Amino acid sequence: MSKFLNIQSLIAVFWSIFHLYTAIFGAFPAFTQRGIHVSYALALAFSIFSLSKKKEGIRWKVIDAITIVTPLLIGGYLLIHTDRLTSRNWFVDSFTSLDLWLGIIFSILVFEISRRTVGNVITILAAVFVIYGFIGPNLSGLLAHRGLDLQDTVDLLFLSPQGIFGVPVGVATDYVFYFILFGAFLNISGGGQLFNDLAFRITKNAKGGPAKAAVVSSGFMGSISGSAVANVSSTGIFTIPLMKKAGYSKEDAGAIEAIASTGGQIMPPIMGAAVFIMAEMIGIPYVEIMLAAIIPAVLYYLSLLIIVHVKASKEEIQDIKEEMEKKQQKVLGRLHLLLPMALLISLIFMGFSLQRAAIWSIILIVIVSYFRKNTFMSANDILSAMEDGAKQSIHVTIPCAIAGVIVGIIGFSGLGLNFTGLIMEWSLGNIILGVVLVALGCIVLGMGMPTTSAYIMAATLLAPALQEFGIEPLAAHMFVLFFAVLSMVTPPVALAAYAAAGIAGADANRTGVNAFIIGIPAFIIPFSFVINPAVLLIGDTTQIIIQVIMILIGLIAVSLGVVGYLFTEMNIFIRGLLFVAAVLTINPELISSVTGTFLFIGTFVVQFMKLSKQRSSSFIESKVANND
Structure with a gap:
């Protein structure tokens, strides 16, 4: 228990307790709930990504202490002033000078932690949009707008539900945190290792077994983790060494793991954070999106299994069945850990709120862990799961917060509508050219960004253009989601491939290129459901079956x-x-x-x-x- 008596663990555990408490006893108003959520995320992130780890001296420790405490104090301020701040009309009612200064400080903290955790790309992009908000009146044409002054900017970003505390953070607060926490509990109980072991058992006799194990285990784990890089880190340490031992090159081993891990974000039942945001943005229940994603996700992984099988045949990859068996642990004594996943899916289909479904499933994980000694969750294990879940949530909340800055200014300036006009103009009204432009735009927007941020940007700027062509909203958003996901393995910046290259000891750029080549069949899938949404279960049964068969033939052809x-x-x-x-x-x-x-x-x-x-x-x- 003493290992949790440090600042990181305390913040993480209290953050999880805050969410569990509000889920059971009732949440605060949305603005306050989101504000406290982001405050915890900032404090925890600053405690992990501290300056004093890189720079010596008491001054840096003092700066770290200030950056940890300040967001928590601001979160407390939002809680104390809940009634006043939630009842005011933004851009109409005035606010205090303290509100102004706290808004400026909080926004600066969001930008700084974004730089440390998410990277320079989206942080600089958000800064450019803030500048765009100020200089709007000095621009001409489609870029011009009435402009923001300092007070309006703080009102938009900090005191309204349209900026930092907008829809992306709202989804992270209300849904994603609980599913990440569910994944952390399942992993600590041994469920994560169980998925790896099941994958090894299923594929041990198959040609190219280690590569197929990577595909299967990444499909299992990616659905829970919702992060391509996290998926690579968790499954790649097992699969990549085995692929290299079987005869795959370092670059191919890393590439296969990267493209397999990337697809987990579109694999039901949990999928990635972006899907929850999609449900909120287009007003479609999550369960409908989950059902619509089943066929595309299965086709994605089938295409990978096909290309891995053909590659193994061509390169005469050797059988290492004995090595794969050594990596396995007994699975029969841990199959009860699948019960919480079954409960989660059942509750979602029964109409329970996503939050409640996740909470009951977490409770069941703890209960079923007591069925066997080797899965028993002690008090320390429960606290560890709460800590791990909170730490993983940083990598969703911070991108959502910084993306909220961009989305807020896009909404204020009307740039989204103007961008749709540009796509229509550049494509000359041709739907095929328009879809290709949107696909390229998604890949460019996704360079160096987490999938969640990439999807938010693409959904705001590019999805409306697809809808303007008459494409179903669900198909349009699934299209940009697919390409936001695939940007993780698309050069020149392929984050998932770079993570896999590190484990494989391979050249990062060559691994990225190989991942892109191996993933070429997957790029066909989003085009297929834009052309015919039957793949998303839109249409009659006969049409769906015929279209799936045709796409499968196409995927086999491309793979070969x-x-x-x-x-x-x-x-x-x-x-x-x-x-x-x-x-x-x-x-x-x-x-x-x-x-x-x-x-x-x-x-x-x-x-x-x-x-x-x-x-x-x-x-x-x-x-x-x-x-x-």
């Missing part, structure tokens, strides 16, 4: 073309035909789909004939050699 192998090596012409076949099959028009399917079958025939010819030649050569 990317690796360049089917029975035997392919030439560039056959690989090109497979890419053409893939494009044709995902097109819902009958002629296109049929043509693509016949083209796909034709490549199989050609490659089989080529294999037969090679075998005949080898047989003749061996006979001649024997006669000699």
Whole structure:
């Protein structure tokens, strides 16, 4: 218990207790609840990412102490003044000079901790938007707006539900924190290791087993962690060394783990934080988004399994079944840890609030952990889970807070509507060109950003353009979510690939490029449901089944073309035909789909004939050699 008597652990545990208490006994008004949530996040983040770790001297320790205590004091101030601050009309009612100064200090703290935790990209971008808010009247054309002064900026960012405490932080406060806490409890109880062990057991006899284990375990774990980088760190330490031992190059091992871990953010039932924000932004219940994501997520992981299998066949990856068995622990004595996940899914479908579903599932984790001695959660384990959950939540809350700055100014200036106009203008009203522009925009916006921030930016600036083309809101937002997720493995800044490269001891840039290449089939999936939303379970059953089959054929074709192998090596012409076949099959028009399917079958025939010819030649050569 004494290990929790340090500033980091105390803040983390009290943050978790605050959320558990308000979930059970009732939350404060939204503005206050969000303010206290971000205050805890800032204090905990400053205690972890402190200056005194890098710089010697008492001065830096004093600065750290100030940055830890100040947000907590401001959170207390928001709590004390709840009635006044929640009843005022922002941009209309006046506020005190103390409100102004606290708003300035709090905003500066958000920017500084964003720089330390999230990185320079989104922090600088947010600063640019703040400047844009000030200089709006001096601009012309689509960028012009009436402008903000200092008081208006503080009102927008700190005293309104549209800035730092906007929808992204609201979702992190009301939903995401509880699901992260659920994942932390499940992991501490042994559920995380159970997923790894199940993956190893399922794939140990398969060709390219370690790589397939990476795909399966990352799908399991990514759904809970909601973070590609965290997923790489948790599963990659097991899978990457095994892939290297089996014969995969360092770069390929890292790349496979990176692209597999990235997909966890679109894998039901939990998915990543961005999906909760999506539900709030488009007003669709989370359970409907979860159902809509099932087929795209399964197709994503099927495409990875296909490409890993073909790659293993081409490169003659060796069987290391015994090594994989050594990495396993007995799973039968821990299968009861799957019960909380089953309860979570059941409660969501029964109509329980997401918060309540997560709370009851956390309680069940603690209860079922007592079923077996090897999963028993002690008081220290429970406190550790509360601490870990809070620490993980930093990496969602801080990006949401800094993204809220950008979203608030975009909303105030009307830039989102203007941006839609630009996309329509640049695409010349052509939907195909428009969709490609949006995809490129999502990747650019996602460079160096966490997925949550990337999605918020893309959903604010780019998704409305897709809807302007007549695309369903759900399909439009799922499209930008997919590309926000895939930005984690898209060069030149591929955060998940860089994390995997560190574990693999590989070159980061080459790992990023390899992850992008291996993930090419996954890039087809979002285009498929924009063309035909049947993949998102929108439409009749027959249409959904046919479209899924066509997309699966297309994914197999692309996977074969990317690796360049089917029975035997392919030439560039056959690989090109497979890419053409893939494009044709995902097109819902009958002629296109049929043509693509016949083209796909034709490549199989050609490659089989080529294999037969090679075998005949080898047989003749061996006979001649024997006669000699």
